[in-house]
Amino acid sequence: MFIILKQTGYSHRSNFLFTAVLAFFMVLSSSLARAAVEDAIDRPAEVSRLGPYSVLLSAARAGESIIAVGERGFILLSDDNAKTWKQLPSPVSSTLTGVAFSNEKVGYAIGHGGTVLGTKDGGKNWALLVNGLTLVEALLTDALLKKDEEAAETARFLLDDGPDKPFLDLLLLSSEHIVVVGAYGLAFESKDAGKTWHSWMSRIDNPFGLHLYSIRKQGNRVLIAGEQGFVALSNDNGDSFETIETPYEGSFFTAQLPDANQIVLAGLRGNTLVSEDNGANWKQLINPIPATITASLIDSDGQLLFANQAGLLLRLKNSTLIPVNQKPLPPLTSILEKSDGDVLALSINGAMSLDSGSSK
Structure with missing residues (x-):
């Protein structure tokens, strides 16, 4: 190779x-x-x-x-x-x-x-x-x-x-175009299904090599979130990135781009932020559970779901994160919407299925 x-x-x-x-x-x-x-x-x-x-x-x-x-x-x-x-x-x-x-x-x-x-x-x-x-x-x-x-x-x-x-995370832009990010600022892409690789690190202003935990894409925007509040946003499909300032300096373990101008970040101690203007201004969402959020998804209805270390699935309603399951599960690591609309929750003790808490 x-x-x-x-x-x-x-x-x-x-x-x-x-x-x-x-x-x-x-x-x-x-x-x-x-x-x-x-x-x-x-x-x-x-x-x-x-x-x-x-x-x-x-x-x-x-x-x-x-x-x-x-x-x-x-x-x-x-x-x-x-x-x-x-x-x-x-x-x-x-x-x-x-x-x-x-x-x-x-x-x-x-x-x-x-x-x-x-x-x-x-x-x-x-x-x-x-x-x-x-x-x-x-x-x-x-x-x-x-x-x-x-x-x-x-x-x-x-x-x-x-x-x-x-x-720590990957983004697929096509069946052959892969972008991977990880610890110490590592960021690479391959456009030929993994045969050859190019570095993205010179595009991202990350001089201290902060860990990169999450990468998402919506339209022409590519968002990378990571350690110590690090956030970088590209508006040109990843060709260049601008560092985004946020009011929180703790790590963001997951991020989402629900629409053309919105950014949602979540991570350490349950801190969850939303911007409606591509990161120019931020609002702290209400989260009654101060446990680290490890994962998130946008479901088929366009609604946001989160998972945390306290073993709870959370749904965003009116700027507040509401627990879906009343009985805590083992610490959750990732979530996936299944074909029946329920949520597959991964944990330190394996996989389990949960009702998504959807109102439909």
Whole structure:
């Protein structure tokens, strides 16, 4: 595989257990930990009956099927609307953090170790497209050829620190056009289904390498949200980004673009912000549950739903987040609207289906 990178500068969920797991994988730097990560990205996932009850971090619909991914490289498939699950072969045993499909056949998954996986048969079979080590080595080679010492210094730092940096979210612009973002400001795209990769980092003013947790697109706008209140907005399909100031300096773990001018951010301690004018002004939404919001979605009715570490599904009504389930679940990590309108909630203890709380 030949990987092309364009780089001119380096511009960077759930109770204690979940937070600790995420933080652990983000900051590993010892030689022992690096060896473990390298082993995990080279070793296929083990078959386990515990897969459906493990930490699951993302799910996507692939036609009539649902694919969920999580710790240990687990990839699960359900053909009965999440009533039962079957583990699928995975080429890695490192944690997978995200999955998305562009159609019923073509999909991609991302995870720790800078891994990107691809499938062309609805998720039944997956191939490793790239990992962090390959990406960073190519970044260094490209920088040296261009005699870009700043980019080379960044690449050397990432290479010395190990290939453990996780990708945390992905955006599919087509069946072959993928954008991935992650820890330490990592941001890359591929326009040929993962064969070659280009860096987005020089487009994003992120000098401290803050973690990038969420990427969304609506029309020509691309929004990236992350650590310490970092928000960047593009109005030209990701060609350039403007840093957006918000009144909150805590991390945003999820974001949405409900309409042409609206931005919704949510994250640490339940803080949820909305802007009706592309980030010029912000309003704090009322959230009676001060637990970190880990995920969000816009349902088929155009309504906003959120999930938090307190195990609650929340629906936005009249500027207030209202709990949908009265009995808390295990800490939630991700949510997906199912074909029947209910919500698939992923947690540190696997997947479960919830009534969406819709008034229809």
